[in-house]
Amino acid sequence: MAAPLLELERLSVVYEPAILAVEDVSFSIWKGEIVALLGANGAGKTSLLRAISNLLRAKRGRLSKGHIIYDGQRVERVPTHRLVETGLVQVLEGRHCFLFLTVEENLLTGALGRRSSRGDAKDDLGRVYEVFPSLKAKAKQPAGLLSGGQQQMLAIGRALMARPNLLLLDEPSMGLAPLLAAEIFETLAKLNRDDGLTILLAEQNAASALHYASRAFVLENGRLASGGPTADLLARDDILSAYLGLVSEKIVETASI
């Protein structure tokens, strides 16, 4: 098998003064995969993604141990904007659209980091509108007037403008109606299938994530609790009960007393 696209080696993340958010996490992602990162609130999913994109300092966090190898290079000290240039692009939790800019202007900001020519940016814009037709209809509207789902599409579309090789997505389904979330997952799966886009997806919505991902890893209190092909995980009772809400009747009875 070829070398992995992204390799995490025993990563630990601490926030000042001494909150250990991620501890000793290792896994690899190969080109063309969709990998899901599961876990409850506070399990360390966001911290891990931010560590990969070198965004921890903004939140007074840092990588205390471990290596990140992207495309054969050590990248722990590579600044975010350089990572984006090499195709490692993240869609943040909570969308972070520029609410006062129009949809199209938002999308064009995605081309800034890659320093693409205006012609290239225009081509990419057309592609993003193909992927998300509902954005095209709202191209001239301020992003602040979009619904949550459309803002999420906008955030993903903006990241696509940077022509990613590896797309990190932090909770793309957060706060969305199930149908919209499904639409977004379908689109991601299509991008993966047609364009070979590699995706690492942090999700609380484990059912959807496991449906679309080929492999998944489960974080618990910052540590890797389990991981493997999604088919194997779906066969395990502990995973189903902890993350898919398929609680055994006994627990429900105890809880309702």
Next chain:
Amino acid sequence: MNRSRDVTALAIFGVFLVAVPFIKSDYLFNAILIPFIAVSLAALGLNILAGYAGQVSLGSAAFMAIGAFSTYDLLLYVPHLPFLVALPGAGLITAVAGLVFGLPGLRLRGFYLAISTLAAQFFVQWVFTTFPWFQGGDTSGVITAPPIFIDGFQVSTPVERYLLALAVAAILTVFAIALVRSRVGQSFLAVRDNELAAKVLGINVLKIKLIACAISGFYIGIAGALWAYLYVRTIEPAGYDLDHSFQILFVIILGGLASIRGAFLGAAFLVVLPLLLSRGGAALLGPNFDSGYVDLAEKIILGALIILFLRLEPQGLSALLARFSLNRKATT
């Protein structure tokens, strides 16, 4: 849309140029047009930093002082330096100063950043009053601006000074328009609206902030030099106090944040307001309405207007104008 705006800008510039021979009064050049251009340029500089890149600054007057003194010192200490080289040179020196005082902005935001720019305001004034070297050894505190020579020709009459200011302003305005439409200009907006999002889009946030500081410094420095050499024709640290910094800030709030024409609209308003007040006051209340009252009335009216604008039209005169022309298009 953009094209029609370019044409409008060109037309306005043309009017300012063609109007020259028809204006017979030196007063209009000296007291209105020249300060209007200098204040506009300073506001343009602040608007690049505060309006576009979102970095609040209360130190504009300090950078104007740096621009004025750099021009003076360059001409004084570098023999045979032409004014047209000293002027951009002073802009560059101010740009470097902007970078230095912009460093806190890499870590600070909003209110805290505003406070840190006050340091620039007080430090710069202190330096220029304390070290006589900057004033060429003159200890009186007020230097008369030396005459300006361009290629052996002395720029002295109000019309000549006005044309020089207008030329400089035209060049810098064209550059500013190109800047805000460029990739760097778009990055300014991204950094202003959401630093974290800008970062994950691959924008080098630190670099963009420093670029904004430097370019803003350049503009304000040139504006300071024009103010000193073409308008007040003296160079003194006391002329660039905190009040002056606030005035520039008021100009962009009234004119419109993140708008090129806003800087000009706001400056026009601020320059003309005291004149209107003194004329209007004298007409209404008779000769008792002296300059003391004008000052007071100006402060009250400005204060009220700023509150009104922030509350009702945060985008300033520029947005009012846009709405007005939109309405007119809709009705015709």
